[in-house]
Amino acid sequence: MSSSENSQFKTALVTGGTDGLGRATAILLAQEGFRVFAAGRDAQKRAALEQFAEEHELPLQTLELDVTDDASAARAVGEAERRTGGVDVLVNNAGIAIAAVMEEITLTDLRKQFETNVIAPVRMAQLVLPGMRERRRGRIINMSSIAGKVAHPLMGPYSGSKHALEAVSDAMRLELAQFGIQVVLIEPGFIPTNINQASAGLSAMYMQNAGTSAYARTYSGFLEMWKKVVNRSRSKPEDCARVILHAIRADSPKARYLVTREAKISAAMKWLLSDRRMDRITLRMLGMHRDAPVKLPENIQSEIEEVARTR
Numbered sequence: 024m025s026s027s028e029n030s031q032f033k034t035a036l037v038t039g040g041t042d043g044l045g046r047a048t049a050i051l052l053a054q055e056g057f058r059v060f061a062a063g064r065d066a067q068k069r070a071a072l073e074q075f076a077e078e079h080e081l082p083l084q085t086l087e088l089d090v091t092d093d094a095s096a097a098r099a100v101g102e103a104e105r106r107t108g109g110v111d112v113l114v115n116n117a118g119i120a121i122a123a124v125m126e127e128i129t130l131t132d133l134r135k136q137f138e139t140n141v142i143a144p145v146r147m148a149q150l151v152l153p154g155m156r157e158r159r160r161g162r163i164i165n166m167s168s169i170a171g172k173v174a175h176p177l178m179g180p181y182s183g184s185k186h187a188l189e190a191v192s193d194a195m196r197l198e199l200a201q202f203g204i205q206v207v208l209i210e211p212g213f214i215p216t217n218i219n220q221a222s223a224g225l226s227a228m229y230m231q232n233a234g235t236s237a238y239a240r241t242y243s244g245f246l247e248m249w250k251k252v253v254n255r256s257r258s259k260p261e262d263c264a265r266v267i268l269h270a271i272r273a274d275s276p277k278a279r280y281l282v283t284r285e286a287k288i289s290a291a292m293k294w295l296l297s298d299r300r301m302d303r304i305t306l307r308m309l310g311m312h313r314d315a316p317v318k319l320p321e322n323i324q325s326e327i328e329e330v331a332r333t334r
Contacts, residue, residue, distance in 0.1 A: 031111070031160060032057070032111040032112055032160075032162065032271060032272075033057065033058055033107070033111055034057065034058045034059075034060075034103070034107045034108075034109065034110050034111045034112070035049075035052050035057045035058070035059050035060070035110070035111065035112040035113075035114060035271075036059075036060045036062060036086075036099075036100070036103050036110045036112070036113050036114070036147075036151070037049045037052070037059065037060070037061050037062065037114040037116055038062050038063075038088060038090050038113075038114065038115055038116050038117040038143070038144075038147060039062075039063060039090075039116040039117030039118065040059075040060070040061030040062050040063055040072075040085070040114070040116065041061055041062075041063035041065060041068035041069050041071075041072050041085060042063065042065070042068055042216070042217050043216030043217050043218055043260055044116055044166065044211070044214065044216055044260045044263050044264065045061065045063070045114070045116040045117070046061065046068075046072060046260070047259075047260035047261050047263065047264040048114055048116065048260075048263070048264040048267050048268075049061035049072070049083060050075070050076075050081065050083070050264075051261070051264040051265065051267075051268055052112075052264075052268065052271075053076065053081040053082050053083040054081060055268060056082070057082070057112070058082045058083075058107060059081075059082065059083040059084070060083075060084055060085070060086050060099075060102075060103045060110075061083060061084070061085050061086070062085065062086040062087070062088035062099050062117075063085065063086075063087075063088060063117075064087070064088065064089050066087070069085040069086075069087070070085075072085055073085050084106075086099045086102055086103065087099065088117075090117045090139065090143035090144075090146065090147060091138050091139055091142070091143055093146065096143075096146050096147060096150060097150060100147070100150040100151055104154060109154040109155070109158060110151045110154065110155070110161075111155075111160065111161055111162070112161070112162045112163075112164065112271055113147060113148060113151050113161075113162075113163045113164065114164045114166070114267060115143070115144035115147055115148070115163065115164065115165045115166055116164075116166045117139065117143060118139055118140045118166060118184075118218065119135070119136065119139045119140065119218070119221065119222070119225060120136075120178075120181040120218060120219075120221075120222040120225070120226075121133075121135070121136050121180045121181060121222065121225045121226055122177045122178060122180075122181070122222060122226040122229065122230075122245070123177060123179075123180060123226060123229040124176065124177060124179070124229075124236075124238045124241060124242075125179045125180070126237075126238070127229060127236065127238070128179075128180055128229070132180070132225070133180055136180045136181065136183075136184050137183070137184050137187065139184075140181070140184035140185065140187075140188060141184050141187045141188050141191065144165055144188060144191070145191060148163055148195065151163075152199070152204070155202070155204050156199075156202045156204070159202055159203045159204075160203050160204065161202075161203075161204040161205075162204065162205050162206075162207065162270075162271055162276070163192075163195065163199075163204065163205070163206045163207070164207050164209060164267055164270060164271065165188055165191075165192045165206065165207070165208050165209070166209050166211075167185050167188050167189055167192070167208045167209060167210045167279075168181070168182075168185045168210060168211060168212075169210050169211065169212045169281070169283075169285070169286035169289050169290060170182040170185050171185030171186045171188065171189045171210065172186075172189075172210065172289070172290055172293055173289045173290070173292075173293050173301075174186075175245065175248075175305060175309075176238075176241045176244075176245055176305070176309060177241065177242065177245045188208075189208060192206050192207075192208050193278070196278060205276050206278075207270045207276045207277070207278065207279070207280065208278060208279045208280070209263065209266060209267055209270065209279075209280050209282060210279055210280065210281050210282065210286055210290075211258075211263050211281075211282040211283055211286060212256075212258070212281075212282065212283035212284070212285035212286030212287075212289065213252050213253065213256050213258070213283065213285060214256065214258045214259065214260060214262070214263060214282075214283065215253065215256055215258075215259075216260055219253075229242075230242065230246075240309075240310070240311055241309065241311065243310075244308075244309030244310040244311055245309060247309075247310065248308050248309055252285070256283075256285075258282070258283045258284075262282065262283070263282045266280050266282050292304075
């Protein structure tokens with residue numbers, strides 16, 4: 024795509040656009056002159072963002088959207104297209120994270136994880152692509168994660184959904200190239216947002232029962248490691264938003280953009296080290312290596328509760 028064609032990108036639809044990374048992206052795109060539709064389920068968050076946009080005179084409106092519902096998605100895209108004539112950029116940002124070991128996660132929760140993180144981005148893309156193909160331009164930004172490349176214990180459901188999204192995006196990128204439409208993956212490491220609080224709520228049942236689980240040491244070790252990740256994180260949602268803006272504006276965008284120092288280190292380790300070596304490093308980080316001290320179940324549960332309170 025040439026620079027002149029790229030400059031024709033005028034309208035952006037951001038799912039999960041009223042909070043966290045989505046909100047930061049919606050605001051930045053509006054500040055850069057895009058007409059933005061920030062879509063989300065929470066009416067209060069939509070109202071707060073619209074008030075912010077009005078106070079700062081930004082070309083930003085919000086839409087009610089549940090990405091897991093066919094009718095809601097069709098209404099949101101239809102409204103955006105009615106107001107503007109077409110969506111040039113779709114940012115598939117909405118997502119959830121459920122932390123649980125694979126033996127214990129309910130199939131209902133596993134379906135919810137994949138419905139939100141894999142099926143929903145495809146649903147949204149299918150709605151905007153006919154218009155993009157007709158205009159022979161457009162860009163789809165899919166929010167993945169370094170977890171889509173590197174999986175840790177308890178993150179199997181989330182990592183599995185992001186790994187699937189990576190494969191879906193790779194196929195779409197090839198399929199849509201003939202129409203002048205680019206598909207880009209954004210792969211952040213940990214960035215503090217409200218998705219982490221939401222994840223704690225979605226994962227609460229598994230954490231509450233962790234002390235009596237056969238995987239008690241896994242839960243305890245993961246939460247200890249997670250606390251360290253949270254405490255040393257220096258990245259902000261705006262950092263990711265700037266990468267997304269670059270991916271939209273680039274004449275020939277990369278297929279993938281890593282965000283955060285931790286994500287880049289993890290990706291490098293995954294590429295350089297064998298799976299067996301990575302396993303040993305991860306087990307040691309979790310305190311699950313062969314010579315790790317054995318902990319009593321009651322001590323593990325108290326540790327889990329203490330770490331969970333500080334998340």
